[in-house]
Structure formats: C-alpha cells, structure tokens
Amino acid sequence: MNEMRDMRAAHTPASAFTFTGTWREFLPIALTNLLLTVVTLGIYRFWAKARERRYLWSRTHFIDDHLEWTGTGKEMFIGFLVVMLVLLPLFLAFQFGLQALVMRGEVAAAGALTLILYGGFFYLIGVGQFRALRYRLSRTWWHGIRGGSFQPGWSYGFKFLWKMFLGYVPASLLLPWSMVSLWNDRFNEMSFGPHQIEARADTDGLFGRWLLIYLAVIVGVIGALVLGFGIGASTGSTGAGITAAILAGLGLYVIVGVASLAFYAAYYRKVVGATSFGGLGFEFTARTADWFKLILGNIALVVLTLGFGMMFVGYRNWAFFVRFMEATGEIDLDHLTQSATSATSDAEGLADAFDIGAI
Amino acid sequence: MAEAWLYDGETAVRHAVEVEEAPCRLRIRFADGDTLDLGLDQLIHVESRSGHEVYGRPDMQGWRLGIPEGAVAQLAAVLPRRQRYGRLIDKVGLWPAVAACLAVSALVIFAGGKMPEWLAPHVPASWEKSYGDALVGDLGGKYCNGPGGQAALNKLALKLSPGAKDLKVRVVDIDLVNAAALPGGTIVVFEELLAEADSPDEVAGVLGHELAHVERRHVTQAMIRDLGLGLIVSAFGGNTGGSINGLLAAGYSRGSEREADRDAIAKLRAAGIDPLPTAGFFKKLADQEARLGGVAESLSYVSTHPMSGERQKAFTDSRQPGRRYQPALSRDEWEALFNICAFDPARKKAKSFNPFN
Numbered sequence: 080m081n082e083m084r085d086m087r088a089a090h091t092p093a094s095a096f097t098f099t100g101t102w103r104e105f106l107p108i109a110l111t112n113l114l115l116t117v118v119t120l121g122i123y124r125f126w127a128k129a130r131e132r133r134y135l136w137s138r139t140h141f142i143d144d145h146l147e148w149t150g151t152g153k154e155m156f157i158g159f160l161v162v163m164l165v166l167l168p169l170f171l172a173f174q175f176g177l178q179a180l181v182m183r184g185e186v187a188a189a190g191a192l193t194l195i196l197y198g199g200f201f202y203l204i205g206v207g208q209f210r211a212l213r214y215r216l217s218r219t220w221w222h223g224i225r226g227g228s229f230q231p232g233w234s235y236g237f238k239f240l241w242k243m244f245l246g247y248v249p250a251s252l253l254l255p256w257s258m259v260s261l262w263n264d265r266f267n268e269m270s271f272g273p274h275q276i277e278a279r280a281d282t283d284g285l286f287g288r289w290l291l292i293y294l295a296v297i298v299g300v301i302g303a304l305v306l307g308f309g310i311g312a313s314t315g316s317t318g319a320g321i322t323a324a325i326l327a328g329l330g331l332y333v334i335v336g337v338a339s340l341a342f343y344a345a346y347y348r349k350v351v352g353a354t355s356f357g358g359l360g361f362e363f364t365a366r367t368a369d370w371f372k373l374i375l376g377n378i379a380l381v382v383l384t385l386g387f388g389m390m391f392v393g394y395r396n397w398a399f400f401v402r403f404m405e406a407t408g409e410i411d412l413d414h415l416t417q418s419a420t421s422a423t424s425d426a427e428g429l430a431d432a433f434d435i436g437a438i
Numbered sequence: 439m440a441e442a443w444l445y446d447g448e449t450a451v452r453h454a455v456e457v458e459e460a461p462c463r464l465r466i467r468f469a470d471g472d473t474l475d476l477g478l479d480q481l482i483h484v485e486s487r488s489g490h491e492v493y494g495r496p497d498m499q500g501w502r503l504g505i506p507e508g509a510v511a512q513l514a515a516v517l518p519r520r521q522r523y524g525r526l527i528d529k530v531g532l533w534p535a536v537a538a539c540l541a542v543s544a545l546v547i548f549a550g551g552k553m554p555e556w557l558a559p560h561v562p563a564s565w566e567k568s569y570g571d572a573l574v575g576d577l578g579g580k581y582c583n584g585p586g587g588q589a590a591l592n593k594l595a596l597k598l599s600p601g602a603k604d605l606k607v608r609v610v611d612i613d614l615v616n617a618a619a620l621p622g623g624t625i626v627v628f629e630e631l632l633a634e635a636d637s638p639d640e641v642a643g644v645l646g647h648e649l650a651h652v653e654r655r656h657v658t659q660a661m662i663r664d665l666g667l668g669l670i671v672s673a674f675g676g677n678t679g680g681s682i683n684g685l686l687a688a689g690y691s692r693g694s695e696r697e698a699d700r701d702a703i704a705k706l707r708a709a710g711i712d713p714l715p716t717a718g719f720f721k722k723l724a725d726q727e728a729r730l731g732g733v734a735e736s737l738s739y740v741s742t743h744p745m746s747g748e749r750q751k752a753f754t755d756s757r758q759p760g761r762r763y764q765p766a767l768s769r770d771e772w773e774a775l776f777n778i779c780a781f782d783p784a785r786k787k788a789k790s791f792n793p794f795n
Contacts, residue, residue, distance in 0.1 A: 147492075179573050223448075224447075412451045415450035
C-alpha cells in the first residue's frame with residue numbers, strides 16, 4: 080500500500096466536509112454534561128464544552144479523515160480563572176469609583192469613567208473574539224497537524240474598537256463593512272500547519288441586504304400602525320385595535336428577524352467564500368431559508384422540551400455548519416507540516432466572560 | 439499483525455503501517471521496511487473514531503496511530519481509555535461524583551448565604567469607615583447645618599439608641615424621600631423625607647430602622663454579600679459581567695429588613711414614641727419609592743425596599759393601648775430639624791416651611 084500524498088478536496092461527489100454524528104450517540108454526553116454542570120454549580124461547563132467538542136470534532140470528516148479536538152476542560156477553566164482574576168478587580172474598582180463620583184456629584188467625571196469602562200470592555204470583546212478563534216484552531220487537529228496564530232490579538236482589539244465604532248456611528252449603516260473587514264483582519268492572522276489563512280472578502284452585494292433590515296423596520300412599523308388604527312377605527316373598539324397592533328408588532332419582530340437572517344446568510348457565504356488556505360478554497364452554501372430552519376428548529380427544540388433541548392443546540396449548530404461547508408482545490412500533504420505557532424492555553428476565558436462566539 | 443495508519447505529527451502524510459504485538463511493546467512496520475518499537479508505556483489512548491482506536495504519544499504532539507478496533511487486543515487491555523467525564527470524576531465514578539458534588543454545592547450555597555452574617559462582626563470598624571469615606575466622602579458637601587437642627591437630630595438619635603457612641607446622623611440636601619445607612623456607620627436622612635413627614639414621630643421610626651441596620655452591621659453584611667456572591671455566582675453563567683452587575687444591585691436581605699423593623703419597634707417603645715405615625719409614613723414612602731432616581735440605583739445597597747403591608751401592620755400592632763406617648767421632639771426642636779437645610783447659612787436655598795401648617 081502506498082502513501083497518499085495528494086488529497087483532492089473535491090474528489091468525491093459529496094462535500095469535502097461531512098458530519099457523521101447521531102443524536103443517539105450524543106445524548107448520553109449531553110445528559111451527563113447537563114447533570115454534572117448543575118451539581119457543580121456551573122463549574123463543570125468547561126469540561127462539558129470540551130467533551131461536546133471532542134465528540135463533534137471526531138464525527139466531522141474532512142476529505143479523508145476526521146478532525147480531532149484536543150482542548151481540555153481544565154485549561155478552559157484556568158483560562159476563565161485568569162480572566163476573572165484580572166477583570167473582576169478592575170470591574171469592582173470601576174464600580175466603586177463610579178459610585179464615589181456620583182455620590183460626590185461629579186457627574187461629568189462619572190460619565191467619562193463610564194465611557195472608559197465601555198471602551199475598555201469593547202476592546203476586550205475584540206481581543207476575546209480573536210483569542211477564542213486562535214484557541215480553537217490551535218486545538219483542532221487534522222492528519223496530526225494543527226492551526227494557530229502568531230498574534231496575541233491585542234492589536235486586533237484596537238481594530239475591533241475603531242471599526243465597530245465607525246460602523247455604528249452613521250446609524251449603523253457601515254456595520255457590514257465593519258464585520259467583513261474584521262473577518263479579514265482576524266482570519267489573515269490565523270494559520271493551519273505552515274499555511275497562512277487568507278481572507279479577501281469584500282462587501283459587494285451586502286449593503287442591499289443590510290438596507291433590507293431598515294426597510295423591514297419601516298414597513299413593519301407602518302404596517303403595525305395602519306393595522307392597529309385601521310381595525311380600531313373600522314370596528315370602533317380600541318381593544319381590537321390594540322390587539323391588532325400587538326400582533327402586528329410581533330409580525331414586525333419576525334420580519335426584522337428574517338431580514339437580519341437574510342443579511343447574515345449572505346454575509347456568511349461571502350466571508351467564507353473569500354477565505355482560503357494552502358490551495359484550498361472554502362464555500363458556505365446555506366441560504367436564508369436554511370438559516371431560518373436552523374433557528375426555528377432551535378427555538379422549537381428549546382421551547383417544546385421546556386429548556387432541556389438547550390443541550391442539543393450546540394450539536395445542531397455544528398452539524399449545520401459542517402453540512403453547508405464545502406472545500407475545493409488540492410492540498411499537498413507533504414507540505415502540510417506542523418504549525419510553528421505556540422499552543423497557548425489561555426483558552427476562551429475572555430470570550431466566555433463576554434458571552435461571545437469565535438466564528 | 440494488523441494494518442494501521444500513522445501520522446508522525448511533522449507532516450500531514452498518512453503512513454500506511456503494520457502493527458505487531460510483542461510482549462510489553464508494539465512494533466510498527468513502515469511501508470519502506472523501517473520499523474519502530476514502542477513500549478506500551480509510551481502510548482496513550484486518545485479516542486475511538488470510525489472503527490479505529492486512536493493512540494498518541496505524550497512526548498510527540500500530533501503523533502497518531504489508528505488501529506482497527508479489536509485488532510490488537512493486548513493494547514486495548516493495557517492502555518487505559520482516555521478521560522471520559524474528567525480525571526477526578528472517572529476515578530470515583532459518575533454517580534458517587536454527582537452525590538459528592540451535590541453535597542459540596544449545597545454546603546457552598548448555605549455557607550455563601552451565611553458568610554456575610556458570619557464575617558460582618560469581624561470586619562474592623564475602621565476598615566468600613568475608610569471604605570465609606572472613600573465611597574461617599576461628604577456627599578459633595580450636601581450636608582445641611584441649619585441652627586439647632588443637628589442638635590435636635592442628635593437628640594432624637596440618642597433617644598432611640600441611648601448610650602450609643604459615635605452616632606453620625608446627618609441631613610443631606612437631596613430630593614429623596616428616604617434615609618440610608620452608609621458604609622462606615624453614617625446615617626443620612628434625605629431632606630425630602632423631612633418635608634414629607636408630618637411629625638417627628640415619623641422620622642423617629644425611620645431613623646430607628648436605619649440605626650438598627652448600623653448596630654446590627656447589616657451594611658457590612660450587604661457589602662460582603664455584594665462582593666462575595668458575585669465571585670461565586672459568576673461561575674454560573676457565561677455572561678459574567680452581567681451577573682456581577684445584577685448582584686451589585688442586591689441590597690439588604692429580607693431577614694435584615696425584618697430584624698431592623700423589630701429593633702425599630704423596640705426602640706420606639708423604649709423611648710415612649712408612638713409607632714402609629716411611622717406605620718402611616720411607611721405607606722407614603724412605599725408610594726414614592728418608584729420615584730427613586732439614579733443616585734439610589736448607583737448606591738444600590740443603601741436604598742430601602744418597598745414597604746409591605748406586613749411591615750405596616752407590625753408597627754401598627756406594636757402600639758400599646760392606654761399608654762401615654764410623648765412627642766419624639768419638642769415643637770421648637772422639630773421646627774429646627776425641619777428647616778435644617780432651608781435655614782443653613784451656607785446654602786442659598788430660599789425655601790422654608792412651617793411644619794405645623
């Protein structure tokens with residue numbers, strides 16, 4: 080038997096990515112995770128996350144072999160403790176300072192302090208996002224090779240700060256640009272094996288969908304008003320009018336939600352499609368309807384099980400992600416050598432503290 | 439002899455190899471004829487995936503050997519399977535671990551709840567005072583000092599807590615119908631509370647309540663709870679910042695409030711002050727609680743809770759029929775206290791009231 084040195088990503092009719100997990104296999108993991116998380120007052124959630132990922136990664140097939148997750152609950156817990164050790168005193172000091180200033184009537188100084196506090200938090204959110212992604216890549220192995228980054232993410236934090244600020248200032252109109260540009264900034268600092276990941280996404284075609292959200296808001300509000308007043312006037316009863324307005328308000332929520340999904344679906348197709356590494360290009364094929372089904376399914380799952388279905392949301396999201404992921408091109412296994420990045424173990428403490436995801 | 443695959447952790451090339459069992463070691467034969475002998479103690483079990491048992495080497499990251507399940511029985515028997523739930527839990531077993539965690543968690547919750555009460559008496563008063571001074575200062579110079587007002591207030595406080603040393607009760611020029619005990623033992627009565635009160639008896643009840651908070655060190659307890667619980671509970675959810683924020687808005691416990699009420703009633707009784715006006719005043723306070731602005735919110739643990747009907751009733755019921763009650767302060771003293779801010783020479787506030795109108 081000879082060694083296979085060249086892997087074609089698109090050598091099979093199916094996608095280069097397949098997910099082979101089953102809910103039956105995952106259920107015992109999810110149940111014991113939930114149980115242990117509850118009886119440890121939440122401390123076990125780091126180990127739970129590691130177990131969940133170990134399973135999901137091991138059931139994710141890329142080209143000819145499965146992924147492997149090597150992150151541990153212990154390192155994530157330590158990462159969390161380190162972040163808490165730094166953040167908590169800072170937070171308490173700010174809180175104390177703020178109270179002291181307000182009590183002394185120094186409103187301007189209190190305002191300035193609040194601004195610094197929020198600025199600092201925003202910066203750290205950026206750093207957290209970067210480090211979470213770096214951590215995940217450094218714990219993801221394929222063919223005995225892992226990813227990582229040479230950057231610690233401190234400078235990405237500043238980019239995040241000013242680009243998000245610029246995106247929000249003109250009535251949030253520039254947010255698509257912020258998101259795409261930050262995706263590029265983030266992924267261009269990442270690597271897998273010896274290959275730098277390259278992200279060259281642009282915003283072509285995204286602003287139309289972004290404006291759709293504004294349109295949805297306007298249409299929804301007008302619709303709610305017209306419906307409310309119309310029914311109220313035609314039936315002569317304020318009660319019916321109010322009920323109609325409330326229903327229309329709920330409708331508004333759904334319309335805006337769908338419009339946001341439509342944007343996000345386009346955004347995700349765009350950024351993933353513009354990301355490549357070492358001769359492999361990626362594609363994400365989920366359309367708005369697919370995202371809608373995912374979200375609706377998640378909501379139904381959680382609501383119908385009185386919240387217990389929550390433990391399957393991570394599973395569903397990952398399966399969705401893998402199912403719509405495609406790769407094209409060829410990868411030369413001889414030249415896919417080990418990553419030289421340091422496998423820092425600060426884990427996802429920061430991202431966890433601010434409750435954000437990596438991708 | 440079994441067919442297997444191997445990654446060396448240096449390149450992504452997948453080597454087809456054959457593995458062969460030997461006593462206490464494993465021989466790996468590469469396609470080019472090279473062999474590698476490994477002691478079983480050099481291998482760890484990583485995971486099972488797609489019909490293969492995957493082994494690794496602790497000294498070589500990324501080195502992976504995949505052997506079809508059951509092909510090398512000895513290996514599976516000797517090498518412990520990798521962690522399942524976590525090292526500690528695997529050692530004791532899932533159910534014993536759950537039981538132990540449950541017991542520890544119950545203890546932590548219980549001790550966590552009691553901790554402020556246990557610790558508060560041991561916090562040196564000087565620490566608390568420095569903390570209070572740093573936090574509150576002199577409230578931006580808003581203390582009122584109209585002629586005779588402070589003397590009347592001190593007299594009232596001493597009447598309620600006879601023999602108390604270091605009583606610091608001040609009136610501040612802030613438009614809140616409230617009174618609060620600050621860290622460090624200072625009690626502040628907000629000016630609007632005096633304006634809303636119809637008699638010194640009403641002020642006496644509120645003051646008695648706050649004095650009890652100070653004497654029982656409830657303020658210290660609340661401070662400890664705010665700091666301590668935040669640390670423990672932040673482990674609960676992912677959004678740590680949010681949960682800390684929520685906790686800082688905690689405040690006195692219900693038990694503390696009840697205790698302070700009991701003490702206040704006892705103080706009024708001992709001082710011979712009618713508790714009925716206080717009951718009426720609490721109702722008024724509760725109605726106005728909703729108006730509390732940002733100041734009260736930012737100083738979360740000093741604001742009082744809305745008064746319940748139960749509390750009003752406790753004060754009403756404590757009235758002793760047939761007892762002759764004395765006014766808490768004389769007419770002149772009440773007038774001086776009432777106008778402590780209006781007549782303060784340092785303030786330019788041209789507002790003065792006659793409380794008896």
